[in-house]
Amino acid sequence: MVNTLFFRFALVVTLFIFTQEASSQTIKWANTVIEYSSEFVLPLRAKTATTTLKFSPITSEFESLAMKFDTAFSIKQVMVSELMPQGSIAQVWAIDALSKEHLLFEISEDASLIPGKDKLFNVILPKVTEYKVQAIRLVLRKSALKTSKQIEAIGISNSSQVVNQYVKVASDAPKKVIRENLGKTINSKNPEFAPVISSDGKTLYYTRNYISLFGKEKDQDIWYSTKNSDGTWSKAQNLGIPLNTDDNNAVFAVSSDGREVLLMNKYQKDGKLAPGISRSKRTPNGWSFPEEVKIDNFYNYSPNAEFAVSADGRVMVMSVQRMTTKGKRDLYVSFKKNNEEWTEPRHMGNTLNSSEHDVTPFIAADGKTLYFSTRGFSGFGDNDIFKSTRLDETWLNWSEPQNLGEGINTPNWDGFFTIPASGEYAYMCTYEGSSQKEDIFRLLLPEDKQPEPVWVLMGEILSTSDQKAVECEVEWYTNKNYKKKNSTHFNPSLGLFKIILPLHQQYEIVPVKKGYLTITDYVDLTNENEFKEIKKNFYLLPLEVGNKGILNSLTFSQGKADLPEAALRDLDRIAQAMKEIPTLEILFEGHTDNLGDFQLNLQLSEDRVKNAKKYLISQGIQADRIQTKGWGQTRPIASNATEERRKLNRRVEFTIIKK
Known part of the structure; x- marks a missing residue:
């Protein structure tokens, strides 16, 4: 469960208090405590407005705090974020590169305190310092030490332009959100948390934690609910065995087609659990017994962990504690190598990770937006939901995390943010209300605040000979990276296959099954800008004499006979089939549109199929197994009225002529 640990203060902290300033102004915030006098520690979830990333002196006599910056430079301003109350600073000292201290500010003991935390305490210097400042030391007033007090952050600037504190809220964070407790069909008197919504938004998985009875600890079970036609949720049901055991169980990811779930812990045959993760597949008879998902060099020093998987199933983000962890639990990324194994987790960097617990990651359907929960950045209470955008393909470079705002975050613990592919609703876990336990809530997101839209492509793979569904693998590639293969399994007894496609790319859809030739097809989302669910069927051609198909990848520019790159991949598949069946022979037939000279078109059609034949020969196929025929413009299958039809x-076209 999320909060079973007691958190302590971090002595080396990264404080992100962001400001709106002109680009010419340099602002740095201290990120390393080099000296402090005392510190007060609160247990987790103590009812207080304080936050665990703040300096909280414990005595009422003499208190000081010194913090260092990444970069030393000459300054014109010092900023201090004080909480409860303001006006507690007696002295501000600058420490230069030679460790010499310079008094910048001093105030008398009888000056008034200012309740609240509306703005920064700013010290504007008469002129820019002649020395470079590497650290700032604060001395607190004795009169202020008689009440609760906290130092949230220390910053420096080379400008006299006043810096105002604010939480860096995402620009698309909604101001007003309709927040709905999912009610008694989902929530109970027990804590409910870890919601995971299916990509189609129709099935909600979550964990229910049973309250202990008579000192006997009860376990955590997986529950699920399905959406009714009127948009309400059905009464939740226990997922049952084999996914639920006598120990703690949770789903942390659901595949795009809903046919596979990833689970916390390794399921052992004796019914016990071990650290790690497992996967279970939906079958006609229910969920399969969970199999271990192997991650290279996986270990976790924390008793808690959460995981998220991208919509294409190739990337896993996890919240764990490892040797390289900078905070308490950090976010790591692992990449899928094959169906069972993943690469060693890599730390996702200090931009994303804070010195606190960075937990409950979720990867949006666009494959670029990451949501997670932390109190390591400035927020509106306890853990808040933040978002960050992936900047490259390494998954190690991210934009600065942005708070999702008060419309989504509450003063309480917020986490487990999850969104279906449509982006219409978000689901999350929080303490909001009088229940004082975790409940699951649904948030209606305004259209302009939803994640980047995607297409959900669903369909069947049919045989060209009888139009019957064929169980097979379905691979897809983008026009940007044909080496990156994504795949899913199509089982007709379980319904349509379903994949999620981010927009502004063209996709090559490739059904694959031994004994069949692939009929490659394409889905062009280059100019699409809205979420859609599309049903489209794809085809396989049985390797039987007389069967005929069109090589969709062999599309030519007008008057050209050069083989496009996509065609080479299809020809490679044909070559592989001909190697597996040494007696297989095929006929290529070439066709053109009606533009241009009749005889030239006839020759062009012959040149095109001869180029296809030459390529197969270069791949080791004997020439006498490949026949060609050019028909020119004599056998159109569409009107020649427009370029799209031409x-x-x-x-x-290709035909199996011998097997």
Whole structure:
């Protein structure tokens, strides 16, 4: 469960108090405590407005705090974020690169205190310091030490332009959000947390933690609910065995087609659990017994962990504690190597991770937006939900985390943010209300505040000979990276296959099954800008004499016979089939549109199929197993009235003539 640990203060902290300033102004915030006099520690979830990333002196006599900056430079301003109350600073000292101290500010003991925390305490210097400042030391007033007090952050600037504190809220964070407790069909008198919504938004998985009875600890079970046609949720049901055991169980990810779940812990045959993760597949008879998911060099020093998986199933983000952890629990990334194994987790960097617990990650369907919960950055109470955007393909470079704002975050613990592919609703776990336990809430997100839209492509793989569904693998590639293969399994007994496709790319959809030739097809989302759910069927051609198909990848520019790159991949698949069946022979037939000279078109159609034949020969296929015929413009399959229709006529067909 989320909060079973007691948190302590971090002595080396990174404080992110962001400001709106002109680009010419340099602002730095201290990130390392080099000296402090005392510190007060509160247990987790103590009812207080304080936060664990603040300096809280414990005595009422003499208190000081010194913090260092990453970069030393000459300054014109010092900023201090004080909480409860303001006006507690007696002295501000600058420490230069030679460790010499310079008094910048001093105030008398009888000056008034200012309740609240509306702004920063700013010390504007008469002129820029001649020395470079590497650290700031604060001395607190004795009169202020008689009440609760905290130092939230210390900053320096080279400008006299006043810096105002604010929480860095995402620019698209909604101001007003309709927040709905999912009610008694989902929530109970027990804590409910760790919601995971399916990509179609129709099934909600979550964990229910049973309250101990008579001193006997009860376990955590997986529950689920399905959405009714009127948008309400059905009464939740226990997922049952084999996914629920006598120990603690949780789903942390659901595949895009809903046919596979990833689970906390390794399930052992004796019914016990071990650290790690497992996967279970939906079958016609229910969920399969969970199998271990192997991650290279996986270990976790924390008793708690959360995981998230991208919509394409290739990337896993986890919240764990390892040797390289900078805070208490950090976010790490692992990449899928094959169906069972993942790479060693890599730390996702100091931009993303704080010195606190960075937990409950969730990867949006766009594959670029990461949501997670932390109190390591400035927020509105306990743990808040933050978002960050991936900047490259390494998954190690991220934008600065941004708070999702008061419309989503509460003064209490907020986490487990999860969104279906449509982006219409978000689901999360929080303490809001009088229950004083975790409940699951649904948030209606305004359209302009939803994650980047995607397409959900669903369909069947059919045989060209009888139009019957064929169980097979479905691979897809983007036009930007044909080496990066994504795949899913299509089982007709379980319904349509379903994949999520981010927009502004073209996709190559490739059904694969031994004994069949692939009929590659394409989905072009280059100019799409809205979420859609699309049903489209794809085809496999049985390797039987007389069967005929069109090589969709062999589309030619007008008057050209050069083989496009996509066609080479299809020809490679044909070559592989011909190697597996040494007696297989095929006929290529070339066609053109009706533009241009008749005889030239006839020659062009012959050149196109001869180029296809030459490529197969280069791949080791004997020439006498490949026949060709050019038909020119004599056999159109579409009108030649428009360029889009003419493209359909510029084609290559293939027929199995011997097996």
